[in-house]
Amino acid sequence: MAAAASFLNPLLALLSLLLICLSPSTLASSSCNGPCNNNDECEGQLICTSGRCTDDPDVGTHICSASSPADSCRPSDMLQCNSGSFPIYTCSPPVSSSTDAILTLNNFTKGGDGGGPSECDNYYHDNTELVVALSTGWYDGGSRCRKMIRITSTNNGRSTTARVVDECDSTKGCDEEHAWQEPCDNNIVDGSQAVWDALGLDTKAGREPVTWSMA
Template sequence: MANFILFSLLIVSLPFLATAASCGGSCRDLNDCDGQLICINGKCNDDPDVGTHICRSGTPPSGGGGGGSCQPSGSLTCAGVTKPTYTCSPPVTGSTSAILTLNDFSAGGDGGGPSECDNMYHSNTERVVALSTGWYAGGSRCGRMIRITARNGRSTTAKVVDECDSRHGCDAEHAYQQACDNNIVDGSDAVWKALGLNEDLGRVPVTWSMA
């Protein structure tokens, strides 16, 4: 009887042990694939928009990001502060940990130029976000909705419109700001309000997934 109960518990637990698929693995959407791989015709494969060669060569692109660990690709000194730069972000899962930051996507706002996805500015009343370079994935998530969940239990959806550049910064194009960390969801005022968060905090831990 004890063996039967143990076997039953293992069967029930299996769905919770599922991990992101690697090259050639079955998938339904981006969340099912490891690292920077994307779902193409039901199989996890290299992202043609990013130009990754993970499946073809068996090695991750420069700076990591093919799964596993994401290592710095260099460093950048801005206003006397040196930070690592990244071409990759942590692997995307069904509930990816991130840091939510606040951005003004309107003309003259924090982001400098218009959003990369549509070359437009966006009102503070729009629920829009920029994703760190690895998660932005060369624009493959442009226009797609993600779901963001705060620790207070509230969640909201937002549209991906821009990249939070983890490689470059401290210039006019990036409003003279430091390069982004590689785990950033940079949200508009409307995103913070929808989550019921205090904007004065500036940085808040959240999780996100494709909506």
């Protein structure tokens, strides 16, 4: 029995060592946004932050941002307003067949919170019209002017079409031209009351997740 025990002890030790070596934490490392407990569990120059692998700001890598198209559009500067400091953008996330966006409310009438007349036609529009303004990157210098887009509510699945008539300026704001409002985010579909009504959404929410595409 003693001889058998002396033979088994080294074998058990070897098996334990193999189990440690083959554990999941040592077999694979996490890529961008993958789960982690420490920096050793992240690939390459990524670091573990809040349980996820991400770029190391001290190194200055953009591995994760480059792998996520929605995050590839970064602020070009900051605009100082009386109400605070706001990022400004010259770009928007890439457009797809179902582009994620945030729906906000705009009053396109004269004297409304839309400021001056619409960029596309130099007219004001009644709140009963299905019209929208797009963030600067999506407005694309007016290339989508007067074109129809389809907007779908992420929450209830209802859809409507609306005409692009204006730019929701992501590069300027806090002045009379923009009704003293801060710059738009880079992912905004700024819709009229009619758009909100067609989607069955309550304007009191202020912001609603939607998707949009060319109609």
